Amino acid sequence: QLVAYEVKRMKAEEGNKQKILRHIKELAEKLYKNENPYPAVTMHKVQKPTEGCHLRLHQKPFPRLDEGTVQWIIDQATAKLQTAPPAVKAEKKCMVPSGPPIAAILERNGNALANSARRLEVVRNCISYVFENKMLEAKKLFPAVLRAMKGRAARHCLTQELHLHVQQNRAVLDHQQFDFVIRMMNCCLQDCTAMDEHGIAAALLPLVTAFCRKLSPGITQFAYSCVQEHV
Numbered sequence: 001q002l003v004a005y006e007v008k009r010m011k012a013e014e015g016n017k018q019k020i021l022r023h024i025k026e027l028a029e030k031l032y033k034n035e036n037p038y039p040a041v042t043m044h045k046v047q048k049p050t051e052g053c054h055l056r057l058h059q060k061p062f063p064r065l066d067e068g069t070v071q072w073i074i075d076q077a078t079a080k081l082q083t084a085p086p087a088v089k090a091e092k093k094c095m096v097p098s099g100p101p102i103a104a105i106l107e108r109n110g111n112a113l114a115n116s117a118r119r120l121e122v123v124r125n126c127i128s129y130v131f132e133n134k135m136l137e138a139k140k141l142f143p144a145v146l147r148a149m150k151g152r153a154a155r156h157c158l159t160q161e162l163h164l165h166v167q168q169n170r171a172v173l174d175h176q177q178f179d180f181v182i183r184m185m186n187c188c189l190q191d192c193t194a195m196d197e198h199g200i201a202a203a204l205l206p207l208v209t210a211f212c213r214k215l216s217p218g219i220t221q222f223a224y225s226c227v228q229e230h231v
Helices: 007-013 017-035 067-083 109-131 135-148 152-167 175-190 200-208
Strands: 212-216 219-222
Touching: 007 017, 109 135, 109 152, 109 175, 135 175, 152 175, 152 200, 175 200, 175 212
Parallel strands: none
Antiparallel strands: 212 219
16 A cells, blocks of 8 residues: 555655654554554453451441342343454455556665676676786775675676686686685685575585696695685
């Protein structure tokens, strides 16, 4: 119903805290009434007689109950119960129109999508700079790349880009390139969740056995030796 009817009102209220708070209050009341349709029933407490009251001398005898009056009270209560609303609120079904097109509501989310695309572009650019030995440009983008690794799309992008470079026989790196690639892989694995185990972590496995650097003639260090501590 909010989507269908209230979008214009919400747009009109933007920037006016007073109106927004009033609107929230109204919504809160509606939600509260929906969850608590019936007011709390007050229970009458019957007081217990005090200790030793039976020892008192001036006790009044319990009055004789009039059968007709008792029956009348019972009939009254039964009649009330019959006209009372049902204990469970009957669910009212109603058709709610679809309201404005979804694009109108998701206008603000357009920025999020653009940001996501920009992040992937930053990851791609940084990797390109590393493999082209443009280390100054790579250093500038590097903090943004490490931040981007929080998102699964960026982690996936990293594995794809590195895979392309392996296919182009660019797996043997110099010391600076190796350092950059290792730091990106470590950051990627650090932010991986259990859900990424068979996706991103699995995609990195062939890469960590491909990327390497020459430490001295005949001695090669592979990337897995620097990332194998991750769960």
